[in-house]
Amino acid sequence: MTDTILKVRDLKTFFQVEEGLVVAVDGVDFDLSVKETLAIVGESGSGKSVTALSILRLIQEPPGKISSGEILYQGKDLLKLTNNAMRRIRGNEISMIFQEPMSSLNPVFTVGRQISEVMIVHEKISKKEAEARAIELIKLVGIPNPEKCMKNYPHQLSGGMRQRIMIAIALACKPKILIADEPTTALDVTIQSQILKLMLDLKNKLDTAIIIITHDLGVVAQLAENIMIMYAGRAVEFGDARSIFKIPLHPYTEGLLNSIPKIDENLKRLKIIEGTVPSPFDLPKGCKFSTRCKYIMKVCREKEPEYQSLKDNRKVRCWKYSGAEENVG
Amino acid sequence: MLDKKRELLVVDNLKMHFVVRGEGFLSERKYLRAVDGISFTIYEGEVLGLVGESGCGKTTTGKLIVRLLEPTEGKIFYKGTDILSLTRKQFRKYRREIQMIFQDPYSSLDPRQTIGKTIGEPLKVNKVKGDIDKKVKTLMKEVGLLEEFYNRYPHEFSGGQRQRIGVARALALDPTLIVCDEPVSALDVSIQAQIINLMQDLQEKFQLTYLFISHDMSVVKHMCDRVAVMYLGKLVELAEKDKLFETPKHPYTKVLLKSIPVPDPDKKKEQEAAMGDVPSSIDLPPGCRFQSRCKECKDVCKFVEPELLEIEPGHFVRCYLYNSK
Numbered sequence: 001m002t003d004t005i006l007k008v009r010d011l012k013t014f015f016q017v018e019e020g021l022v023v024a025v026d027g028v029d030f031d032l033s034v035k036e037t038l039a040i041v042g043e044s045g046s047g048k049s050v051t052a053l054s055i056l057r058l059i060q061e062p063p064g065k066i067s068s069g070e071i072l073y074q075g076k077d078l079l080k081l082t083n084n085a086m087r088r089i090r091g092n093e094i095s096m097i098f099q100e101p102m103s104s105l106n107p108v109f110t111v112g113r114q115i116s117e118v119m120i121v122h123e124k125i126s127k128k129e130a131e132a133r134a135i136e137l138i139k140l141v142g143i144p145n146p147e148k149c150m151k152n153y154p155h156q157l158s159g160g161m162r163q164r165i166m167i168a169i170a171l172a173c174k175p176k177i178l179i180a181d182e183p184t185t186a187l188d189v190t191i192q193s194q195i196l197k198l199m200l201d202l203k204n205k206l207d208t209a210i211i212i213i214t215h216d217l218g219v220v221a222q223l224a225e226n227i228m229i230m231y232a233g234r235a236v237e238f239g240d241a242r243s244i245f246k247i248p249l250h251p252y253t254e255g256l257l258n259s260i261p262k263i264d265e266n267l268k269r270l271k272i273i274e275g276t277v278p279s280p281f282d283l284p285k286g287c288k289f290s291t292r293c294k295y296i297m298k299v300c301r302e303k304e305p306e307y308q309s310l311k312d313n314r315k316v317r318c319w320k321y322s323g324a325e326e327n328v329g
Numbered sequence: 330m331l332d333k334k335r336e337l338l339v340v341d342n343l344k345m346h347f348v349v350r351g352e353g354f355l356s357e358r359k360y361l362r363a364v365d366g367i368s369f370t371i372y373e374g375e376v377l378g379l380v381g382e383s384g385c386g387k388t389t390t391g392k393l394i395v396r397l398l399e400p401t402e403g404k405i406f407y408k409g410t411d412i413l414s415l416t417r418k419q420f421r422k423y424r425r426e427i428q429m430i431f432q433d434p435y436s437s438l439d440p441r442q443t444i445g446k447t448i449g450e451p452l453k454v455n456k457v458k459g460d461i462d463k464k465v466k467t468l469m470k471e472v473g474l475l476e477e478f479y480n481r482y483p484h485e486f487s488g489g490q491r492q493r494i495g496v497a498r499a500l501a502l503d504p505t506l507i508v509c510d511e512p513v514s515a516l517d518v519s520i521q522a523q524i525i526n527l528m529q530d531l532q533e534k535f536q537l538t539y540l541f542i543s544h545d546m547s548v549v550k551h552m553c554d555r556v557a558v559m560y561l562g563k564l565v566e567l568a569e570k571d572k573l574f575e576t577p578k579h580p581y582t583k584v585l586l587k588s589i590p591v592p593d594p595d596k597k598k599e600q601e602a603a604m605g606d607v608p609s610s611i612d613l614p615p616g617c618r619f620q621s622r623c624k625e626c627k628d629v630c631k632f633v634e635p636e637l638l639e640i641e642p643g644h645f646v647r648c649y650l651y652n653s654k
């Protein structure tokens with residue numbers, strides 16, 4: 001397909017820590033099209049942030065290392081670029097909003113300076129021009145009185161405003177891809193809904209593809225066209241949002257969707273996924289979900305299932321869907 | 330609903346004002362009004378939800394109830410006794426009955442203490458007679474922890490397991506009332522449901538009363554009988570759960586409920602949000618605290634703060650829209 005902007009193939013990233021080797025991302029594959037919004041969902045520690053940081057080559061080495069795979073952005077493999085070439089892509093063509101908004105804004109510079117700076121560096125425009133565009137951007141992210149906001153320091157803004165500024169900075173150079181790592185997790189629901197509205201508006205106005213990382217299935221349902229579910233460093237399911245919510249294939253996805261209390265439903269008890277997430281140092285041999293799965297079969301304990309393509313552009317990593325097994329149903 | 334409601338805890342005009350200093354040398358003392366005159370009743374055997382934005386005073390309210398903080402003003406009656414007027418010694422027998430489970434399962438456990446010791450500690454401190462080890466093991470079973478974990482340390486456990494340890498510890502002294510401060514929000518989605526079910530089972534089994542603090546409205550709807558909504562240190566609405574979710578009255582409650590993203594792609598909501606910023610609890614405006622974000626704001630709202638009024642039996646609202654009723 002011609003409109004694919006990013007292809008991630010067999011990405012593997014590990015960290016060498018005191019206790020041993022953490023394979024944080026182990027064979028992740030996905031495609032992102034122009035203007036698509038893809039959500040990456042999964043437990044804490046399942047490798048969502050590391051996947052995003054790997055795409056931008058922001059993995060600190062050591063302790064980390066991207067050990068294999070391809071990240072094809074408009075056909076060229078980002079993993080093969082020089083550091084300089086990568087720097088031109090970062091914040092310019094692919095930009096990222098980080099999990100903690102406070103730590104990623106510089107406390108000693110005004111908001112205006114921080115937004116203009118990105119454009120001055122990447123687009124070599126004059127300070128004056130950059131400032132004019134910064135004001136436009138602040139307006140775009142819905143902050144009233146942008147001229148005043150330009151002169152504010154980060155600590156003078158509320159959490160929601162800071163997150164808007166982060167988005168403004170990320171959009172400053174009209175990126176082709178915006179990666180948002182839990183952009184609303186630290187915010188209150190009423191503020192979260194402002195940011196979601198903003199992201200939806202921007203999606204319609206700009207031609208940016210978005211990768212949104214979150215564990216909030218409500219946010220996913222409201223924003224995403226496609227979903228990739230991760231578990232223990234692996235992609236375990238992929239599909240369009242509507243199908244996944246309607247017919248989840250992987251037992252983990254199914255359990256996850258069943259376990260959340262729903263505001264428009266009255267249940268006496270919640271359905272749960274038994275057990276706990278395995279430690280990265282003690283992963284089960286076969287399927288990584290086998291310690292918690294209610295459909296477990298003999299083969300699940302012995303061999304890890306492949307990430308298999310099914311019809312309707314869906315993918316799943318589970319023995320239940322392998323033709324070789326009898327229990328397919 | 331509850332047939333005969335017996336008052337267990339009555340909070341009367343409770344205030345907690347923290348002293349804070351402004352920036353710079355010789356700056357004047359200011360007061361941060363974390364809890365600013367709240368009154369409510371918790372009935373025996375119910376789950377009362379307490380919801381609101383970050384920083385609105387939920388944890389502070391919880392800590393005041395278990396007396397981890399001494400209030401600036403106000404009274405708390407437990408089974409009719411004014412517990413704030415008691416000496417520490419007199420209070421001791423009540424302390425056992427009112428326990429708290431904390432927001433963060435990572436920092437609320439002592440890393441150098443084994444699980445067994447942690448759970449048994451309140452028993453030791455309160456000089457409970459009998460076989461403590463045995464009691465601890467029963468508690469561990471009750472919350473779904475294996476006996477083998479007795480001699481292990483907190484760092485060896487996942488968030489969900491740590492929260493179970495916190496629950497066991499809170500249960501050790503056979504409490505009547507437990508203040509549950511966001512007991513699941515730090516946990517993974519797939520683990521939250523386990524802890525929610527556990528807490529419901531325990532409530533039924535031991536006829537516990539919960540003050541359930543949370544910012545997740547879906548969890549609150551699932552767990553609670555009644556819900557109190559806080560905004561910047563004050564209660565703005567309190568009602569039975571179904572009333573509150575079906576016919577919210579206060580403009581803040583309405584926005585709050587509308588903001589919840591529904592986990593269903595076929596129910597895409599027009600994300601409509603209250604714009605405007607939240608004022609600081611140090612420099613509160615005169616009048617209604619929600620005015621800066623309220624669509625219905627009238628002149629009177631900017632000058633005098635509305636009272637919390639009972640507009641229907643059991644439904645309390647603090648807003649001028651309902652003053653004339």
Ligand SMILES: Nc1ncnc2c1ncn2[C@@H]1O[C@H](COP(=O)(O)OP(=O)(O)OP(=O)(O)O)[C@@H](O)[C@H]1O
Pocket residue numbers: 015017022023024042043044045046047048049050051060063064215280
């Ligand atoms: N800098 C690092 N050093 C060592 N280990 C790391 C580092 N960064 C991540 N990891 C490990 O890699 C794994 C995946 O982490 P990652 O941050 O991608 O999780 P996540 O899915 O983003 O989780 P969360 O929802 O908590 O943000 C975890 O086991 C984590 O401990």
Ligand SMILES: Nc1ncnc2c1ncn2[C@@H]1O[C@H](COP(=O)(O)OP(=O)(O)OP(=O)(O)O)[C@@H](O)[C@H]1O
Pocket residue numbers: 347348349361362363381382383384385386387388389390544610
């Ligand atoms: N010991 C303290 N000294 C000064 N200010 C405090 C103290 N404890 C809390 N505060 C302030 O009081 C206000 C209420 O805090 P509290 O922790 O009760 O909020 P909360 O509703 O529990 O919020 P969250 O949802 O983030 O847990 C906040 O503005 C907080 O910064």
Ligand code: SF4
Pocket residue numbers: 250251252287288289290291293294295296297300305317318319320
């Ligand atoms: S492979 Fe087996 S254990 Fe793994 S999710 Fe599928 S059925 Fe369950």
Ligand SMILES: [Mg+2]
Pocket residue numbers: 048049050099181
């Ligand atoms: Mg992360």
Ligand SMILES: [Mg+2]
Pocket residue numbers: 387388389432510
């Ligand atoms: Mg709190």
